[in-house]
Amino acid sequence: MGVIExxxxxxxxxxxxVELPLELPVGKILDGDCVEAMRSIPTASVDLVFAxxxxxxxxxxxLNRPDGSHVDAVTDDWDKFDTFKxxxxxxxxxxxxxxxxxxxxxxxxxxxxxxxxxxxGAILQDLGFWILNDIVWRKSNPMPNFRxxxxxxxxxxxxxxxxxxxxxxxFNYRAMKTLNDELQxxxxxxxxxxxxxxxLKEGGHKVHPTQKPESLLYRVLLSTTEKGDVVLDPFFGTGxxxxxxxxxxxxxxGCEREGVYRNAALKRIEKELPLDESALTTMQAGRSAPKxxxxxxxxxxxxxxxxxxxxxxxxxxxxVRADGSxxxxxxxxxxxxxxxxxxxxxxxNGWTFWHYEVDGADGKDVQPIDAxxxxxxxxxxx
Amino acid sequence: MGVIExxxxxxxxxxxxVELPLELPVGKILDGDCVEAMRSIPTASVDLVFAxxxxxxxxxxxLNRPDGSHVDAVTDDWDKFDTFKxxxxxxxxxxxxxxxxxxxxxxxxxxxxxxxxxxxGAILQDLGFWILNDIVWRKSNPMPNFRxxxxxxxxxxxxxxxxxxxxxxxFNYRAMKTLNDELQxxxxxxxxxxxxxxxLKEGGHKVHPTQKPESLLYRVLLSTTEKGDVVLDPFFGTGxxxxxxxxxxxxxxGCEREGVYRNAALKRIEKELPLDESALTTMQAGRSAPKxxxxxxxxxxxxxxxxxxxxxxxxxxxxVRADGSxxxxxxxxxxxxxxxxxxxxxxxNGWTFWHYEVDGADGKDVQPIDAxxxxxxxxxxx
DNA sequence: GGAGCAGTTGAATCGGTCC
DNA sequence: AGGACCGATTCAACTGCTC
Numbered sequence: 001m002g003v004i005e006x007x008x009x010x011x012x013x014x015x016x017x018v019e020l021p022l023e024l025p026v027g028k029i030l031d032g033d034c035v036e037a038m039r040s041i042p043t044a045s046v047d048l049v050f051a052x053x054x055x056x057x058x059x060x061x062x063l064n065r066p067d068g069s070h071v072d073a074v075t076d077d078w079d080k081f082d083t084f085k086x087x088x089x090x091x092x093x094x095x096x097x098x099x100x101x102x103x104x105x106x107x108x109x110x111x112x113x114x115x116x117x118x119x120x121g122a123i124l125q126d127l128g129f130w131i132l133n134d135i136v137w138r139k140s141n142p143m144p145n146f147r148x149x150x151x152x153x154x155x156x157x158x159x160x161x162x163x164x165x166x167x168x169x170x171f172n173y174r175a176m177k178t179l180n181d182e183l184q185x186x187x188x189x190x191x192x193x194x195x196x197x198x199x200l201k202e203g204g205h206k207v208h209p210t211q212k213p214e215s216l217l218y219r220v221l222l223s224t225t226e227k228g229d230v231v232l233d234p235f236f237g238t239g240x241x242x243x244x245x246x247x248x249x250x251x252x253x254g255c256e257r258e259g260v261y262r263n264a265a266l267k268r269i270e271k272e273l274p275l276d277e278s279a280l281t282t283m284q285a286g287r288s289a290p291k292x293x294x295x296x297x298x299x300x301x302x303x304x305x306x307x308x309x310x311x312x313x314x315x316x317x318x319x320v321r322a323d324g325s326x327x328x329x330x331x332x333x334x335x336x337x338x339x340x341x342x343x344x345x346x347x348x349n350g351w352t353f354w355h356y357e358v359d360g361a362d363g364k365d366v367q368p369i370d371a372x373x374x375x376x377x378x379x380x381x382x
Numbered sequence: 383m384g385v386i387e388x389x390x391x392x393x394x395x396x397x398x399x400v401e402l403p404l405e406l407p408v409g410k411i412l413d414g415d416c417v418e419a420m421r422s423i424p425t426a427s428v429d430l431v432f433a434x435x436x437x438x439x440x441x442x443x444x445l446n447r448p449d450g451s452h453v454d455a456v457t458d459d460w461d462k463f464d465t466f467k468x469x470x471x472x473x474x475x476x477x478x479x480x481x482x483x484x485x486x487x488x489x490x491x492x493x494x495x496x497x498x499x500x501x502x503g504a505i506l507q508d509l510g511f512w513i514l515n516d517i518v519w520r521k522s523n524p525m526p527n528f529r530x531x532x533x534x535x536x537x538x539x540x541x542x543x544x545x546x547x548x549x550x551x552x553f554n555y556r557a558m559k560t561l562n563d564e565l566q567x568x569x570x571x572x573x574x575x576x577x578x579x580x581x582l583k584e585g586g587h588k589v590h591p592t593q594k595p596e597s598l599l600y601r602v603l604l605s606t607t608e609k610g611d612v613v614l615d616p617f618f619g620t621g622x623x624x625x626x627x628x629x630x631x632x633x634x635x636g637c638e639r640e641g642v643y644r645n646a647a648l649k650r651i652e653k654e655l656p657l658d659e660s661a662l663t664t665m666q667a668g669r670s671a672p673k674x675x676x677x678x679x680x681x682x683x684x685x686x687x688x689x690x691x692x693x694x695x696x697x698x699x700x701x702v703r704a705d706g707s708x709x710x711x712x713x714x715x716x717x718x719x720x721x722x723x724x725x726x727x728x729x730x731n732g733w734t735f736w737h738y739e740v741d742g743a744d745g746k747d748v749q750p751i752d753a754x755x756x757x758x759x760x761x762x763x764x
Numbered sequence: 765g766g767a768g769c770a771g772t773t774g775a776a777t778c779g780g781t782c783c
Numbered sequence: 784a785g786g787a788c789c790g791a792t793t794c795a796a797c798t799g800c801t802c
Contacts, residue, residue, distance in 0.1 A: 084507060114516035114541075118507060121500025125466060130777080133533045134496035136518045138570050145566055148555040151515045151542075151605075154568040159496075160533075165777080173530040173792090184527055184793075186536035188520050188570070223533075440777045447773090448792040456775050497777060521774090526793040529778040534794080538775075575774060578797055592775050772798075781789085 024230060029242075029254040029262045034234035037255040038097035046253070047170075047229035049098045050109045050220060050241050052212060053091065055116050084119065091116075091123050094234055099127055101232065105168040107224050108161045111137070111212070117157045129161040132169060136188040137216060141195070160224065169224070175282040175323040176223050178334070179295030185223070191215045192300075200238050200264055207264045208238045215300045217244035222299075222322065225250050227280055239265025246272045248322065249280050275322060279305035282323040295324030302372040309335075309354040309369065316342045318354070326354075335369065406612060408633045411624075411644045416616035416637040420479035423635070429552075429611035431480045432491045432602060432623050434594060436461040438469045438498045447528050456591045460640070466501065473498075473505050476616055481509055483614065487550040489606050490543045493519070493594070499539045511543040514551060518570040519598060523577070542606065551606070557664035557705040558605050560716075561677030567605070573597045573682075580683075582620050582646055589646045590620045597682050599626040604704055607632055609662055621647025628654045629687075630704060631662050657704065661688035663714075664705040677706030684754045691717075691736040691751065698724045700736070708736075717751065 023042055030037035098108055108129055110120055125131065135158040142154040162169040176185035194213040199206060217240050225231060227249040233241035236254030238261050245252035246269055256262050297303045298320060307320040318326040318338055326338045333341060335350025351370040358365045405424055412419035439461055445453040463469040480490055490511055492502055507513065517540040524536040544551040558567035576595040581588060599622050607613060609631045615623035618636030620643050627634035628651055638644050679685045680702060689702040700710040700720055708720045715723060717732025733752040740747045 114503075114513050117516075118500050118503025118513075118541075121496075122504035125500065131496050131500075132777090133535065134499075134539070135533065136520070136537055136570065138518070138520070142568070148559075148566070149553060151517065151558070152566045152568045153515065155518055155570050157516070157539075159500075171532060176533070177530075184530070184534045186524070186534045188518065188537050437775055438777090439775060441775095442777070445776065445778060446792095451772080453776075453778095454773075461775085495775060495777095497775085521795095523774080523795040525774045525776070526795090527776080527778060528793055529776095530792050531778045532776090535776065535778095574796080577774075577795095581774095581797095588774090766802105768801085770798100770800080773796090774794105779789100779791085781787100783785100783787085 024251075025253055026230060026251040027253075029236055029239070029256050029265060031259075031262065032255075032257050034255040034257070035093045035097055038094070038101055038232075038234060041101040041232070041253070043100050044103050044106075045230070046101045046232045047103055047106050048109070048221075048225050048231045049102060049106070050217070050231060050233050051094070051098065052111050052210070052233070052235050052237065053094070053116070053120070054235070055113050055210070087116065088119055088123060091120055092127070095120075095124050095127055095129070098232075098234065099129065099163065102163060104163055105170065106163060107132075107169050109158055109220055109224070110161075111156055111158045111216075113153070113156050117159070121159055124159065124161060128164050130163070130165045130167065132160045132162055132171075133187050134159050138188050138190045140190055140192045142193070158220070170226065172223050172226075172282060176219075178282070178323045178325055179219070179222070179299060181295070182334075189216070189219060191219075194240075200268065202264070208261060211238055212240045214240055214244050217241055218248070218299050221245060221248050221250055222282065236265060237261050239269050242269045243272045246274055249274055275305045278319055278327055279321050281321055281327070282325070297369070297372050297376050298322065298324045300376060302376050303356065303369065307356055309356050311339075311353055312355055312366075318342075406633075407635055408612060409635075411618055411621070411636040411638050411647060413641075413644065414637075414639050416639070417475045417479050419637040420476070420483055420614075420616060423483040423614070425482050426485050426488075427612070428483045428614045428635070429485055429488050430491070430603070430607050430613045431484060431488070432599070432613060432615050433476070433480065434493050434592070434615070434617050434619065435473070435476065435498070435502070436463075436617075437495050437592075438463050439495075440497065445528065453525075453528070454591075458591060469498065470501055470505060473502055474509070477502075477506050477509055477511070480614075480616065481511065481545065484545060486545055487552065488545060489514075489551050491540055491602055491606070492543075493538055493540045493598075495535070495538050499541070503541055506541065506543060510546050512545070512547045512549065514542045514544055514553075515569050516541050520570055520572045522572055522574045524575070540602070552608065554605055554608075554664060554705075558601075560664070560705045560707055561601070561604070561681060563677065571598070571601060573601075576622075582650065584646070590643060593620055594622045596622055596626050599623055600630070600681050603627060603630050603632055604664070618647060619643050621651050624651045625654045628656055631656055657687045660701045660709050661703050663703055663709065664707065679751075679754050679758050680704065680706045682758060684758050685738065685751065689738055691738050693721075693735055694737055694748075700724075 024045055102108065112120055137156045137158060139154050142152055145152045179185065191213055194211045198214060199211060201207060221231065221244055228251065230251045230253065231241060231245050232253040234255045236242065236256040239254060242252040242254055242265060254265065298305055303320055305320050305322040308317055309320060309326065310317045316328065318328040321327055325332055326335060328338060328342065331338060331341060335354055339350050339353040351373060352368050354369045355366050356369060358367050406427055439456055441455050445455065447453060463472065484490065494502055519538045519540060521536050524534055527534045559565065561567065573595055576593045580596060581593060583589060603613065603626055610633065612633045612635065613623060613627045614635040616637045618624065618638035621636060624634040624636055624647060636647065638647065680687055685702055687702050687704045690699055691702060691708065692699045698710060700708040703709055707714055708717055710720060710724060713720060713723060717736055718730055721730035721732045721735040733755060734750050736751045737748050738751060740749050
């Protein structure tokens with residue numbers, strides 16, 4: 001059992017990742033059943049498995065809103081399991097393969113709802129996986145319970161597991177703390193559901209019924225992988241895992257048997273641009289602790305890593321990095337800390353000090369980053 | 383599958399509760415192993431089982447805070463199980479008895495953490511229980527992760543289940559919505575851990591290592607039981623379930639094998655006073671929707687149900703009810719709505735209109751209920 | 765008498781490396 | 784396998800004391 005977050009071990013891991021990928025179908029979506037597909041992957045070759053398996057939702061008839069409109073629920077054939085037994089067998093099969101292909105210090109993430117997560121959790125414990133945390137994705141904008149018969153189902157659950165009780169695992173503690181305004185990241189994550197421009201649509205209809213938000217994958221990959229790591233998603237769907245992995249400089253492998261999803265995913269990932277080196281560098285353990293407050297804006301795309309920030313009189317410039325820290329030459333720190341250092345001031349409110357360019361009505365507008373924070377608050381507030 | 387929340391069914395339930403209790407050890411704590419104790423309870427006789435079983439924590443060595451102080455962990459014998467198999471057998475045994483003693487339209491609540499809840503959830507599904515919601519108790523003040531090795535473990539999980547997929551169950555939708563400021567109650571509940579005066583202590587030491595907050599039981603019992611219902615807690619501990627049940631006019635039965643806990647629970651429940659009829663009446667489904675904003679204050683004990691409120695000139699009086707609504711004779715409503723109706727005014731800010739008496743330095747002080755809100759905000763804000 | 769500071773504590777599966 | 788040594792690591796709420 002342990003945590004690796006030293007420079008030395010990180011370098012070792014990168015070297016390993018450079019040795020192996022020739023055998024690995026990195027950047028590809030394997031066609032067919034995920035268990036079969038995973039059998040083609042070498043043992044102990046993957047750093048992370050992220051899985052969003054079918055939820056085994058047992059919806060009776062159709063579901064209508066109070067106004068009579070129809071809810072586009074999950075009724076696809078791939079989500080039908082006759083009994084718990086069938087679902088358990090399926091779950092045991094893919095978890096067994098996942099365990100085999102993971103490196104000894106690799107990790108597994110699974111997301112699910114109350115319909116399936118208790119079965120998945122018990123089975124992965126039976127297989128020897130060791131739960132490190134269960135994470136609650138608290139949806140800031142869940143679907144209401146239209147009938148008023150239960151509590152609003154406003155969250156989903158993720159399980160984060162190592163290979164076993166004594167196995168090592170990787171956790172970017174400092175990056176998570178930076179992302180959370182210098183407080184430890186908790187086991188409950190408040191994130192909006194996948195909506196708006198991020199949601200893949202074809203002819204007005206959503207391509208996939210359960211597309212996950214990129215902010216969720218962003219946090220998963222940033223917290224438990226390093227640059228260059230190989231991430232496998234056995235239920236790739238429309239490729240959220242692949243898109244975020246590419247953006248964050250991780251290698252990815254997908255398994256998906258539906259051609260429609262595979263095509264949508266490939267198109268989507270094609271468009272994705274990897275962040276550059278400077279933006280990807282995150283805060284490390286052991287360095288002088290920076291104060292950063294706006295990681296959530298970066299995570300949710302309000303400010304992209306790599307964005308140039310500057311003060312109102314453009315005397316200083318800095319680059320936004322993936323974990324919400326800033327870089328200015330060799331100097332790095334939080335929006336507050338770096339602003340303070342550059343000015344040689346006793347303190348600095350980064351929210352009003354740093355500005356960025358926005359596409360406005362005529363040309364570029366300059367706004368303080370606090371404007372982005374306000375937008376984010378409006379979107380997330382409930 | 384269904385919900386009972388009509389006046390008719392509620393009356394029927396009350397009649398049933400009056401027929402049976404002569405056989406039931408209501409208001410008693412049964413000594414000994416909970417499975418044995420439950421065997422003495424008649425089949426289909428209990429309305430609700432609330433269970434807080436051992437979590438099977440499997441802790442390793444000692445843990446110290448960064449300042450060097452020692453963390454007082456759960457090391458009691460009752461939390462020790464050698465294997466998952468042993469824990470599963472234990473879980474299946476008590477859940478089987480719980481299922482037998484529950485009425486056909488009764489419900490089960492279980493609370494747990496990631497160490498045990500996936501096993502409990504899978505087993506109760508195997509036994510035929512039907513999960514209605516999983517509820518996340520988000521702790522406003524969890525213990526940090528001192529070593530910086532994982533995400534802060536900031537929540538626990540509750541499962542709410544009916545007897546089966548087609549079984550009826552009870553859900554006080556309107557009371558929950560009232561309690562949540564006229565928004566549907568969600569599956570994530572933000573509540574502080576049990577602390578301060580509520581925490582039972584003996585000689586400066588906590589009596590029970592895992593005492594649950596009364597606000598948690600308050601919400602469980604208010605949402606899924608009716609006045610007069612019989613609630614059984616197979617892991618009674620220091621009697622939080624019994625204390626809140628008595629306060630809310632529910633009947634209770636406990637099972638507890640530790641004499642120290644039984645004695646502490648009996649003393650505690652003895653002191654508890656049941657709320658009177660008016661305070662217990664909650665908002666019913668189908669009535670005109672009231673606007674209420676201070677349910678959280680009631681739930682957290684800042685204003686007890688039954689408290690008398692009055693305007694500054696004491697022209698009108700009203701009683702606080704369990705779900706945060708007010709009653710004045712036959713008139714009921716929210717703090718704003720009732721104030722408006724009584725005055726015949728176009729609107730009324732209940733926060734400043736209604737006052738209550740507080741024990742002050744010399745005799746009684748009179749304060750607006752907004753003062754209680756301020757206290758609550760100070761305590762909860764994050 | 766209130767503000768402020770120091771001290772305490774809570775269901776926690778809480779190192780890594782070298783010899 | 785075990786011991787020595789190095790080094791990194793905490794948030795919110797309550798209690799009690801001083802000033």
